[in-house]
Amino acid sequence: IALEIVAETGSTNADLLARAVHLQQPTLLWTQLQTAGKGRAGRAWHTPPGSALTFSLAWKFNLPLQGLLGLPLAVGVVIAEALRSYGVEARLKWPNDVLKDEGKLAGILIETVVDKSGQVATWAVIGVGINIAQAADLSAQTGRAIGAATELAREPERVMATLLDGFAQALPVFEQHGFAAFVEAWNTLDAYAGQTVNILDQGQVLHSGQAAGVDASGRLLLDTAQGRITIAAGDVSLRIR
Template sequence: MGGVSERALIDVEKVRAAALRPAGAWASVDVVDAAPSTNTLLLEIAAQAEREGEPLAAPAALAAEHQTAGIGRAGRTWETPPRAALTVSTLLRPAASADALGWLPLLTGVAVVRVLRAAGVPASLKWPNDVLLPAADEVDGFGPWRKVAGILAQGVPGGDGVVVGVGLNVTQPAVELPVPTATSLALAGAPESALDRTALLTAYLAELAAVVGRWAADDGDVHAPGPGGGPSLADEYADRCATLGASVRVELAGGAGVVEGRAAHLTVDGALVVARDDGSVRMVTAGDVHHLRRA
């Protein structure tokens, strides 16, 4: 994996050649040397454009070679070493109802998993915002998995767009990871070709545009059949989600308590339905999901 000097910069011109219109779907793609958080920076850019009366054209993508204060769920922050991860945020304005927007981070996860599986990496999803890789042993909260990527969606203040950020660990060794439950593509033994951040960013932007474009074309209906009567986006998510069917403990947002049971299915707006041992069910719209160890 080597030192920082051996980690290649993202070739932004190569990404633009494939992603920008008319070759691709994107209005803009930018890469900065460093940012506290790509989500925060893109939100600031989009909000300023709204105030000036010239909304930022969407979809737009912003990546950083070095993120110093990435934002996760519940306000958690972390730093990624220079050129070791793919940290990218996108401004999206999908033609979908507000009730359907809960699916946006879930569908972003579908796009990430499509990219990783196409590269030979057996990735799966953890509701609502993590991407997982299989592990040889089990740990509390993740079971036989480790987190390789996180996703965070935030609305643009004063605007109608949504910024969705992805932080994907690529070449970090264990000592550079923020927590023991994390992993990176390199640490998990991914093929060398899967560690090219230029290729990863190019593929991710293509898949995200395809997923969100299909979703918007179906008026935000994730259950609409795919092309030729193929699986719906909801079916694709469920097929790739390690949480569904697992025994879980959910710490509800805002300290509202804990729910334990089996993760049964998702609602039409992307909430998780947990079936408890007493036969009751609980719908969870936000919270930290812990996969319980298997007996």
Template sequence: MQRVKSLLTPTLLVARHQTAGRGRAGRTWLSTPDGVLTFSLAWEFPAGAQSMMGLPLAVGVAIAERLLQLGVPVQLKWPNDILRNGKKLAGILVESQAGQTQSSWAVIGIGLNLSVPAELEREIGQEVADAAWLAQMDRNQLLAQLLQALQVALTEFSLQGFSAFVERWNRLHAHTQQTVVIMEQGEVLHQGIALGVDALGCLLLQTEQGEQRIHSGDVSLRPL
């Protein structure tokens, strides 16, 4: 993050072939040179900006809405994935540093599957989604579309925080009213019915003990 501070903002890094992609908690994000669009955007938010907590979800809304406009039917999985037919089409990793009196920073990493060969899917170890329609698009045009959506969303986020995105996120939620479990390091922490997210981006879960607010931290959601 220190090194990011010396970059001009915004800075965009696009990898034709990403060889050490990361997910949350040190998990790996795998790609092939032509099969996955991978890029990172460093963005600075003005001093006194909103809590960074809902930022990964706001980014999900921006990317998902633009993919829908481009004709790809997608939904959101809490907290940070974009699904197509219930399988992961894109992953989002946001690393941020909130400043009180100074500006806040975020590096937003996105991996979007365009055309995933069977060997890569085997390596990932689960079925994933891709989007042949996007794979046919000019790569720079696609990137420009996504960046334009992000620019609008990040400006909105600086002014209003995640509250501007709650309804939009909930409209795209893949698991509304479905029974899900929340896992942490392989252990089930909670089981309940997913209701949607609140104004901070926490998942609202109806459990036998009442409604719980789940902070993303390092927990993962699994549909039952």
């Protein structure tokens, strides 16, 4: 894996997306300051200076695009397990968040480029932001509870090395076996198992029920009054009710 470090950039995902098809090897781009971070569906990811570990990893999978559906959840497992090895009580929220206590500790944004050069391959640019400092105004700015793992700020290089190791081990496993190889770990780390939740689409409640973990494709299992249903990630959001 090639490692690149830059002092400042708009978005590490945008930078690697632009270069993905020309990359000769997996590449990790780590920035000290990200000024225009992205979330899902055009939402913003905020990174006040010094408050986060911010990086993207470009990885080529010999899979069609649909083979990557469960990847955000597998990446959540990699991050949560890496952070837990530092004593951080990281848990997972479907589909793509890492929580600490009730707050959002890390965000994951995966963007893809289908390689049209020959055999079936897809570049995934895996963007990760992990809060390592309490940024006072972040919670007000986002209207959401924020989690921060301040203990990681002491040794960011070592944490990055642990994360890199985790990805190097897990992504080939994902390529071969898909999310099925991660489903048990995901369900063990599920922050909302057994809790009553709402599934929202643009603020509207689509479904309510008890969260019952995820299946081997990474779909949410929800026990509703009408019985168990499965929900694909798409662009819905999960909220505790």
